[in-house]
Amino acid sequence: MSRALTGRAPTIVDVARHAGVSVSTVSRVVRDHPDVRADTRDRVRSAISALGYRPSPIARALVSGQTRLLALLVSDIANPFYPQLAKSVEDEAKRHNYTVIICSTNDRTAETRRYLQRLLRQGLDGVIHASVARDQDTLVNMIGDPRRVVFTNRRPTGSSANYIVSDNRAGAKDLTMRLLARGHRRIGFVAGPPYASNARDRLAGFLAAMAEVADAEPLVAESDFSSDGGARAVDQWMDAPARPTALIAINDSVALGIWEALNDRGIHVPTDAALAGFDGVRLTASRLFDLTTVDQHIDQMGKRAVQILLRQLAGPPDADPIQQVLPTQILLRNSTEGWPGQGAPNGGSHARLVPADPKV
Amino acid sequence: MSRALTGRAPTIVDVARHAGVSVSTVSRVVRDHPDVRADTRDRVRSAISALGYRPSPIARALVSGQTRLLALLVSDIANPFYPQLAKSVEDEAKRHNYTVIICSTNDRTAETRRYLQRLLRQGLDGVIHASVARDQDTLVNMIGDPRRVVFTNRRPTGSSANYIVSDNRAGAKDLTMRLLARGHRRIGFVAGPPYASNARDRLAGFLAAMAEVADAEPLVAESDFSSDGGARAVDQWMDAPARPTALIAINDSVALGIWEALNDRGIHVPTDAALAGFDGVRLTASRLFDLTTVDQHIDQMGKRAVQILLRQLAGPPDADPIQQVLPTQILLRNSTEGWPGQGAPNGGSHARLVPADPKV
DNA sequence: GTGAAAGCGCTAACAT
DNA sequence: ATGTTAGCGCTTTCAC
Numbered sequence: 001m002s003r004a005l006t007g008r009a010p011t012i013v014d015v016a017r018h019a020g021v022s023v024s025t026v027s028r029v030v031r032d033h034p035d036v037r038a039d040t041r042d043r044v045r046s047a048i049s050a051l052g053y054r055p056s057p058i059a060r061a062l063v064s065g066q067t068r069l070l071a072l073l074v075s076d077i078a079n080p081f082y083p084q085l086a087k088s089v090e091d092e093a094k095r096h097n098y099t100v101i102i103c104s105t106n107d108r109t110a111e112t113r114r115y116l117q118r119l120l121r122q123g124l125d126g127v128i129h130a131s132v133a134r135d136q137d138t139l140v141n142m143i144g145d146p147r148r149v150v151f152t153n154r155r156p157t158g159s160s161a162n163y164i165v166s167d168n169r170a171g172a173k174d175l176t177m178r179l180l181a182r183g184h185r186r187i188g189f190v191a192g193p194p195y196a197s198n199a200r201d202r203l204a205g206f207l208a209a210m211a212e213v214a215d216a217e218p219l220v221a222e223s224d225f226s227s228d229g230g231a232r233a234v235d236q237w238m239d240a241p242a243r244p245t246a247l248i249a250i251n252d253s254v255a256l257g258i259w260e261a262l263n264d265r266g267i268h269v270p271t272d273a274a275l276a277g278f279d280g281v282r283l284t285a286s287r288l289f290d291l292t293t294v295d296q297h298i299d300q301m302g303k304r305a306v307q308i309l310l311r312q313l314a315g316p317p318d319a320d321p322i323q324q325v326l327p328t329q330i331l332l333r334n335s336t337e338g339w340p341g342q343g344a345p346n347g348g349s350h351a352r353l354v355p356a357d358p359k360v
Numbered sequence: 361m362s363r364a365l366t367g368r369a370p371t372i373v374d375v376a377r378h379a380g381v382s383v384s385t386v387s388r389v390v391r392d393h394p395d396v397r398a399d400t401r402d403r404v405r406s407a408i409s410a411l412g413y414r415p416s417p418i419a420r421a422l423v424s425g426q427t428r429l430l431a432l433l434v435s436d437i438a439n440p441f442y443p444q445l446a447k448s449v450e451d452e453a454k455r456h457n458y459t460v461i462i463c464s465t466n467d468r469t470a471e472t473r474r475y476l477q478r479l480l481r482q483g484l485d486g487v488i489h490a491s492v493a494r495d496q497d498t499l500v501n502m503i504g505d506p507r508r509v510v511f512t513n514r515r516p517t518g519s520s521a522n523y524i525v526s527d528n529r530a531g532a533k534d535l536t537m538r539l540l541a542r543g544h545r546r547i548g549f550v551a552g553p554p555y556a557s558n559a560r561d562r563l564a565g566f567l568a569a570m571a572e573v574a575d576a577e578p579l580v581a582e583s584d585f586s587s588d589g590g591a592r593a594v595d596q597w598m599d600a601p602a603r604p605t606a607l608i609a610i611n612d613s614v615a616l617g618i619w620e621a622l623n624d625r626g627i628h629v630p631t632d633a634a635l636a637g638f639d640g641v642r643l644t645a646s647r648l649f650d651l652t653t654v655d656q657h658i659d660q661m662g663k664r665a666v667q668i669l670l671r672q673l674a675g676p677p678d679a680d681p682i683q684q685v686l687p688t689q690i691l692l693r694n695s696t697e698g699w700p701g702q703g704a705p706n707g708g709s710h711a712r713l714v715p716a717d718p719k720v
Numbered sequence: 721g722t723g724a725a726a727g728c729g730c731t732a733a734c735a736t
Numbered sequence: 737a738t739g740t741t742a743g744c745g746c747t748t749t750c751a752c
Contacts, residue, residue, distance in 0.1 A: 011729055022739045027731060035737060058421045058483045059729035062744050083443045099482060101461055104447065122459060123418045260647050287620050371745055382723045387747060395721055419745035423728045
């Protein structure tokens with residue numbers, strides 16, 4: 001069997017011998033323990049660099065139980081939202097000398113379980129779950145300690161878990177209000193799967209906005225988070241005599257799927273129908289689409305998720321859960337602003353930034 | 361300090377006691393060692409499941425030096441090519457009970473070094489480098505053993521490294537030939553950075569094809585792999601009196617950037633100019649673009665990279681390097697087929713599959 | 721076929 | 737301030 005890539009590394013014993021001290025002293029120096037005389041410390045330090053010694057995280061993990069390994073659970077790394085989140089998580093983790101393992105659960109509890117089984121005994125320190133679905137209890141039970149888990153992107157149920165999510169409801173409501181203000185009345189919302197809190201919250205925001213206008217006609221279709229989902233909704237709605245003048249997708253990927261389906265039947269965005277997404281993934285900023293969307297501040301969210309987790313890991317076992325909600329920001333672009341209904345189309349393609357009612 | 365998520369897990373000693381045997385026997389059963397009597401094995405097995413025992417990979421790693429941890433190095437996880445590759449790598453690794461850590465090097469040697477420093481002593485078993493640039497020697501030196509590294513996507517220099525890459529030269533050549541056959545003569549190639557072998561090979565393939573036609577006029581501009589790169593080339597070429605009738609991008613992302621830039625100046629694809637990409641990332645299959653591209657069989661590549669690495673890890677220390685080249689496949693779609701020059705535009709949007717001269 | 725015991729490289733009491 | 741020693745949970749000779 002192969003051996004890990006530790007090289008033929010010098011051990012703490014080698015350093016101790018070289019410096020003429022005991023291993024505990026070396027260990028103290030390595031861990032910046034104060035109880036070491038300055039000259040001893042220097043002697044050990046030079047022995048360390050002379051031998052090129054680096055402590056073995058494996059041995060360290062065995063005794064300390066700390067691996068500096070985090071897991072990031074996402075439903076599907078191929079969904080453009082997640083690589084962006086992963087990058088910010090990784091960057092922040094790296095700053096604190098942690099390493100991140102990314103796992104795609106496909107929103108299936110069984111896969112969460114399988115991953116965790118391996119990872120747990122691999123000895124990871126904590127988990128960031130960006131796609132909690134029906135696997136929440138499984139996860140928390142397997143981890144045992146809820147302080148070692150932080151949820152992001154989707155809210156967990158119950159009140160004792162750490163999380164950082166966007167204010168999806170406010171974002172969706174404000175977006176819908178905008179469309180109503182521009183004269184839309186029959187608006188179709190392509191919703192996401194109900195097991196995802198962000199999908200439920202966005203739907204709720206949409207419905208809340210529609211309820212505020214007397215003659216508004218909300219249409220709702222279900223979809224998943226992938227780009228195929230939107231096509232079915234289009235089939236269903238666009239053949240009807242009274243079709244919606246605006247469509248809102250659960251996320252940007254689905255929005256592109258809808259756009260594609262509309263294109264296929266000769267319906268042009270935004271002149272024939274307005275279209276908006278959600279998330280603000282980089283791609284939708286392309287002037288090829290100029291898609292109106294609700295920006296989630298993905299980088300912020302990932303960074304903060306790491307910070308919350310590390311704070312909990314370092315804190316006392318009985319610390320209160322940390323729960324944060326980030327405001328979203330509407331990016332009004334041509335896919336809705338170019339719609340020729342009421343109001344003056346701005347014609348240009350520059351986004352107009354509108355902070356969505358920050359509740360927190 | 362926090363302890364890793366090992367739970368209050370039963371140890372091998374617990375199992376031994378429960379089964380009334382020694383720890384060595386339990387260890388043998390766990391590792392499927394043959395020298396155990398059937399009934400003993402059964403007794404141990406039931407003790408294991410009764411207690412829910414799972415061996416600790418950390419302790420195991422300490423003694424065996426094997427961590428079942430692999431690293432996947434990519435230049436930038438936000439580039440849509442890489443999540444797709446990562447997924448196939450992860451899936452195959454999972455099948456063999458390995459865990460993958462993804463690292464973005466940003467094509468900077470210093471970042472490769474920093475990652476590796478941490479990972480090496482974290483004790484990883486091997487590395488898949490999908491974005492080798494000027495960091496090849498650094499990487500191999502730090503790892504020590506070249507058998508623990510497999511390069512993919514980009515070819516390494518020298519002849520002693522494992523790799524699996526696409527036949528980029530043939531793919532680019534065949535694509536260019538297609539465009540020439542359809543009547544294009546002035547063709548612009550937006551090249552990638554020269555430190556990347558796949559970029560060099562694609563450029564070589566383009567030039568080789570252009571050299572075979574007497575009145576062909578190759579244009580070359582340099583870019584990086586991101587979508588911004590293409591815009592500059594467009595600025596440069598499209599203002600000139602004799603502008604190219606077709607453009608080939610180093611990859612699909614750059615192709616979209618070019619498309620955007622063309623759009624901005626009112627040049628329509630494919631009627632005013634044909635456009636093609638490279639890679640075959642899922643996005644370009646969208647009927648919104650219908651982008652002609654050269655499909656790289658990304659999933660295959662990732663899967664095989666893992667297989668090569670694991671084979672080397674299990675094999676003898678003096679094994680020969682494993683080197684494979686995968687054929688590519690041209691996907692002819694509307695972004696080139698819709699060009700109205702010579703030849704009959706097929707008008708439709710269905711891809712025509714053309715295997716690119718498989719050299720291997 | 722099975723068990724006892726010596727580590728793997730480190731940390732953390734507990735001495736001194 | 738520094739050294740000694742007992743593990744962390746497992747694998748692996750080496751006896752029996």
